Amino acid sequence: GESVGLHLPTLSVQEGDNSIINCAYSNSASDYFIWYKQESGKGPQFIIDIRSNMDKRQGQRVTVLLNKTVKHLSLQIAATQPGDSAVYFCAEDNQGGKLIFGQGTELSVKP
Amino acid sequence: GAVVSQHPSWVICKSGTSVKIECRSLDFQATTMFWYRQFPKQSLMLMATSNEGSKATYEQGVEKDKFLINHASLTLSTLTVTSAHPEDSSFYICSARTGLPGDYFGPGTRLTVT
Numbered sequence A: 001g002e003s004v005g006l007h008l009p010t011l012s013v014q015e016g017d018n019s020i021i022n023c024a025y026s027n028s029a030s031d032y033f034i035w036y037k038q039e040s041g042k043g044p045q046f047i048i049d050i051r052s053n054m055d056k057r058q059g060q061r062v063t064v065l066l067n068k069t070v071k072h073l074s075l076q077i078a079a080t081q082p083g084d085s086a087v088y089f090c091a092e093d094n095q096g097g098k099l100i101f102g103q104g105t106e107l108s109v110k111p
Numbered sequence B: 001g002a003v004v005s006q007h008p009s010w011v012i013c014k015s016g017t018s019v020k021i022e023c024r025s026l027d028f029q030a031t032t033m034f035w036y037r038q039f040p041k042q043s044l045m046l047m048a049t050s051n052e053g054s055k056a057t058y059e060q061g062v063e064k065d066k067f068l069i070n071h072a073s074l075t076l077s078t079l080t081v082t083s084a085h086p087e088d089s090s091f092y093i094c095s096a097r098t099g100l101p102g103d104y105f106g107p108g109t110r111l112t113v114t
Helices: none
Strands: A010-014 A019-024 A032-038 A044-053 A055-058 A061-065 A072-077 A086-093 A100-103 A105-110 B002-006 B010-013 B018-023 B032-038 B044-051 B068-071 B076-081 B092-098 B109-113
Touching: A010 A019, A019 A105, A032 A061, A032 A072, A044 A061, A044 A072, A044 B092, A072 A086, A086 B032, A100 B044, B002 B092, B010 B018, B018 B032, B018 B109, B032 B068, B032 B076, B044 B068, B076 B092
Parallel strands: A010 A105, B010 B109
Antiparallel strands: A019 A072, A032 A044, A032 A086, A055 A061, A061 A072, A086 A100, A086 A105, B002 B018, B018 B076, B032 B044, B032 B092, B068 B076, B092 B109
């Protein structure tokens, strides 16, 4: 089935700590995955993507890990800052040309 | 680059009226745009895929006669919520496919139906 958003889980971290946000995706045929950041009242913002032929990709302060065996995706944010507070969504391209969004995780960074 | 705008950013309308929301790609052409709806504290739900010069493709459960989509040019797609009701109140977000990694999203339109 498709991932459907219900109520957001939350993650609270201390400023400077590393954050790990997890996502389970639904379609084993999906070959492209994206993490988005959404601040309150705004549209999602692209963070990082990964294709299914990779298991790890790094950006600036962010790393995405992909485990196709268990259909799991994670986003690691190093040295989390207050400006990282937002809702984070994973999205999968299920080869139908559409993005299917996960339920999202609300990240709260305590100063 | 890859900036997507939406207009209006928020709108309040009376029940039974229609509201049009515009989605524009400002610095690129987009043959494909998408419309999403998002309720508070929930994920984005895809409503429809908008293709320039052809009819939109609606997701299951989305009424095409209620949510009219027109992709009249390579830089503009519009969503018209017809005969709006309070349950249509939501955050409507569009995105555009650019050929760059990921789809680029507009800032969203908050619709409140009274």
